[in-house]
Amino acid sequence: MATCETCGNAYDKSFEVHLQGTVHIFDCFECAIHKLAPICLHCGTRIIGHGIEANGEMFCCASCSRAGGVKHAEDRIDG
Numbered sequence: 001m002a003t004c005e006t007c008g009n010a011y012d013k014s015f016e017v018h019l020q021g022t023v024h025i026f027d028c029f030e031c032a033i034h035k036l037a038p039i040c041l042h043c044g045t046r047i048i049g050h051g052i053e054a055n056g057e058m059f060c061c062a063s064c065s066r067a068g069g070v071k072h073a074e075d076r077i078d079g
Helices: 029-036 062-067
Strands: 015-019 022-026 052-054 057-059
Touching (some): 022 029, 052 062, 057 062
Antiparallel strands (some): 015 022, 052 057
């Protein structure tokens, strides 16, 4: 039984996440997201999807990236 590094729960169905040479142990995806998901530079929300990375900074969407000074960011391109 392993212990979740976010909440401290000892759980028989815990899992490992290998990220950049480090092994993390969690008891649920919620704890993994809380600990590992990047934070949008503009609005502060956790980025669960792909997000937008520009100039080494992470944003949750095109709107936030534009507010952060990124030009020509789009969430969706038609055609």
